[in-house]
Amino acid sequence: LCRCACAQPSTAGPPSETDQALASARSSVQSTALWLARGVDSWFGDQPFEQGGGKVTDGRLSVNLLKRQGDKPDLSVRFNARFKLPNFEQQTYLFIGRDAQSEVVSDTPGALSRQDRLLPAVTEDNTFFAGIGRSLNDAVDFRLGFRGGIKPYAQARYRNIWQLENEDLVEFRQTLFLTAADGLGSTTAVSWQRTLLPTLATRWIASATVTQDQPKVGWSSLVGTYKSYGRHRLLALEALIQGQQGSGVFATDLGLQTRWEQPVHQNWLLGEVMVGHFWPRPDAQTPRRSAWALGLGLKMRL
Numbered sequence: 101l102c103r104c105a106c107a108q109p110s111t112a113g114p115p116s117e118t119d120q121a122l123a124s125a126r127s128s129v130q131s132t133a134l135w136l137a138r139g140v141d142s143w144f145g146d147q148p149f150e151q152g153g154g155k156v157t158d159g160r161l162s163v164n165l166l167k168r169q170g171d172k173p174d175l176s177v178r179f180n181a182r183f184k185l186p187n188f189e190q191q192t193y194l195f196i197g198r199d200a201q202s203e204v205v206s207d208t209p210g211a212l213s214r215q216d217r218l219l220p221a222v223t224e225d226n227t228f229f230a231g232i233g234r235s236l237n238d239a240v241d242f243r244l245g246f247r248g249g250i251k252p253y254a255q256a257r258y259r260n261i262w263q264l265e266n267e268d269l270v271e272f273r274q275t276l277f278l279t280a281a282d283g284l285g286s287t288t289a290v291s292w293q294r295t296l297l298p299t300l301a302t303r304w305i306a307s308a309t310v311t312q313d314q315p316k317v318g319w320s321s322l323v324g325t326y327k328s329y330g331r332h333r334l335l336a337l338e339a340l341i342q343g344q345q346g347s348g349v350f351a352t353d354l355g356l357q358t359r360w361e362q363p364v365h366q367n368w369l370l371g372e373v374m375v376g377h378f379w380p381r382p383d384a385q386t387p388r389r390s391a392w393a394l395g396l397g398l399k400m401r402l
Contacts, residue, residue: 119315122365126319129161130402137183159402163370166218168378169391174220182233183315197232198262201247204229206287207257208308209338212320217340217375218357218393253279283312299328316345332370334363348384355379355395364398372397 133156159181166174180197197204210216231245243255257275257388264270273289291305306321324338336357342353356378364371374395381388 115176119365122369126368126400126402129400130156130159133159133181133183133402137185149178154184154186156181156402160294160399161402162397162399164215164395165371166215166220166393168218168220168393171220171320171391176226177214178215178226188202192232192234194230195233195243195245196228198226199227201227201229204245204283205253205255205277205290206284206285206311207249207255207273208309209273209289209305211305211324212307212340213320215356215395217342217353218374218378218395219353231332238359251280253277262274265304270291281313285309301326301332318342318344325378331363332367333360335360347382347387352382353378353380355389355393368401370399370401372399 113349124236133377137156141360160179162178164176164178165178166175178197178199180199181195182242183194183196185192185194200214201206214220225361227248229245229247233241233243235241239260241257241259242254243257244252245255246252250277255275255277257273259271259273262270269292271289271291273287274283277285277287279285280330289305289307291303293301293303302323302325304321304323308317308319310320311316320342322338322340324336325368327335329335331333337358338356340353340355340357341351343351345387355368355376357374359372359374363373372395374393374397376393376395378391379388380395381392
């Protein structure tokens with residue numbers, strides 16, 4: 101079949117209007133991010149941005165529509181990027197984005213975010229943020245940022261990864277953060293991943309957060325199995341649990357969800373469909389209810 105396909109003349113025509121529109125949208129976002137990075141970098145010196153190794157990394161623009169039974173539909177737009185600035189010192193970088201501010205400040209693992217648990221965002225939680233970070237080495241990182249206008253916050257993060265002999269990957273992350281509203285806070289996150297087959301893996305991740313303003317620990321955990329079908333196609337099955345110390349119940353939310361991700365245009369525009377069933381119970385006075393949830397998403401890699 102491969103030889104036959106190769107023998108045929110190419111029938112690919114010119115890009116469609118949809119392809120051109122998507123490519124133009126991506127190019128516009130990339131150009132805006134680079135324009136911002138060049139402008140900020142020029143404040144600190146005259147070295148040319150590209151020649152000095154300046155670049156935008158970890159760029160992602162996502163649009164998600166979530167609906168959990170009993171809650172209003174939630175449409176969110178999120179953007180995250182990290183900029184390397186050559187006129188800064190080598191280990192200093194700029195970060196900017198639009199995301200859930202409480203999760204950005206507390207450094208909540210992405211897999212345990214409200215969006216990934218098919219929960220609507222807290223009112224007015226999604227906001228723009230920006231700041232400066234400095235890596236002392238591969239393990240220690242400091243950040244000073246602003247969220248929602250002029251609300252400052254600071255972070256100190258330690259992260260270490262261990263590759264074990266049996267293909268296990270263990271990660272530990274400890275983040276200390278400081279805000280005017282929460283005071284001093286801490287988030288501890290641990291994850292473990294095992295490769296079962298070249299296209300099959302399992303993962304466990306857990307996180308706990310505490311602050312001076314909320315001294316009772318909030319925690320969440322996830323166990324998942326992930327099957328790759330190649331070409332950025334991924335099927336996931338996950339079990340999730342969340343709890344809050346002092347709530348009067350062991351778990352304030354339990355759930356099972358499945359997720360399918362695949363490219364919808366080349367390899368930089370990915371589509372995602374999530375379906376889940378959850379059993380929330382916020383406190384001992386509220387009976388545990390049952391709720392279906394659906395999530396649709398588009399993610400653009402820059």
